[in-house]
Amino acid sequence: MTPPVLDLAFAALSDPTRREIVQRLAKGAARVTDLVQPFDMSFNAVSKHLKVLERAGLVRRTRAGREHHIALDPEPIRRIAGWASRYERFWSDRLDKLEAFLKANRKRD
Amino acid sequence: MTPPVLDLAFAALSDPTRREIVQRLAKGAARVTDLVQPFDMSFNAVSKHLKVLERAGLVRRTRAGREHHIALDPEPIRRIAGWASRYERFWSDRLDKLEAFLKANRKRD
DNA sequence: GCTATATTCAACCCATAGGTTGAATATATG
DNA sequence: CATATATTCAACCTATGGGTTGAATATAGC
Numbered sequence: 001m002t003p004p005v006l007d008l009a010f011a012a013l014s015d016p017t018r019r020e021i022v023q024r025l026a027k028g029a030a031r032v033t034d035l036v037q038p039f040d041m042s043f044n045a046v047s048k049h050l051k052v053l054e055r056a057g058l059v060r061r062t063r064a065g066r067e068h069h070i071a072l073d074p075e076p077i078r079r080i081a082g083w084a085s086r087y088e089r090f091w092s093d094r095l096d097k098l099e100a101f102l103k104a105n106r107k108r109d
Numbered sequence: 110m111t112p113p114v115l116d117l118a119f120a121a122l123s124d125p126t127r128r129e130i131v132q133r134l135a136k137g138a139a140r141v142t143d144l145v146q147p148f149d150m151s152f153n154a155v156s157k158h159l160k161v162l163e164r165a166g167l168v169r170r171t172r173a174g175r176e177h178h179i180a181l182d183p184e185p186i187r188r189i190a191g192w193a194s195r196y197e198r199f200w201s202d203r204l205d206k207l208e209a210f211l212k213a214n215r216k217r218d
Numbered sequence: 219g220c221t222a223t224a225t226t227c228a229a230c231c232c233a234t235a236g237g238t239t240g241a242a243t244a245t246a247t248g
Numbered sequence: 249c250a251t252a253t254a255t256t257c258a259a260c261c262t263a264t265g266g267g268t269t270g271a272a273t274a275t276a277g278c
Contacts, residue, residue: 014119066245066254074199084190090183175275
């Protein structure tokens with residue numbers, strides 16, 4: 001049973017619009033309207049993207065009157081980095097590995 | 110124009126079955142049949158997952174007769190790690206950031 | 219050459235994703 | 249109070265995802 005936290009985080013970040021929002025939020029929290037502004041897309045579309053980010057835990061929402069303040073929560077990104085780091089060892093010697101495999105499975109003649 | 114390489118890699122890794130396949134491949138290349146075995150799922154379903162991983166560049170396929178040998182290409186994972194590392198700074202001081210934001214936007218009375 | 223094995227291709231199904239538009243809701247402000 | 253602003257909710261549309269089954273294709277081995 002893999003907890004779905006990585007599922008949601010990876011899925012949320014697979015959309016370029018959402019990654020752009022995350023990047024924007026790295027510079028500081030913002031209101032929904034502020035986040036809509038750079039995009040050529042309806043307000044509602046961005047609002048939906050924010051809900052996806054929120055569900056994935058990448059973003060926290062605090063209501064202040066009629067305004068919602070959206071702040072980055074980098075914890076899921078940290079989890080992703082942790083997951084990816086398991087393959088660091090690979091980043092240097094993948095060609096060696098492939099070679100070794102091909103050698104091991106070479107037809108014996 | 111963000112090249113879609115991260116889109117594809119993040120999307121591919123959002124599925125737990127595919128992450129499991131990647132993990133399995135970290136131990137060495139394998140044939141399609143070998144990769145199907147651990148899953149309670151049709152051969153064709155796994156074959157489709159492999160195509161997704163291949164399209165995302167996470168996996169390389171070399172045909173050897175009727176067998177296809179699937180090997181991990183960790184480069185996209187490296188790219189993801191690079192993307193995520195931009196938020197490392199955040200991993201320690203996000204609470205400070207949130208606090209600062211709330212303070213800055215506190216109603217003046 | 220015939221049969222078994224490894225694999226993809228194609229068609230289909232249903233759920234979800236990403237976008238739209240048109241309300242509804244809640245809070246500010248003159 | 250009336251109106252403008254900030255935001256979600258709901259319904260809809262089309263495309264894609266993940267799975268199935270049933271071929272088709274290519275290679276291996278007797």
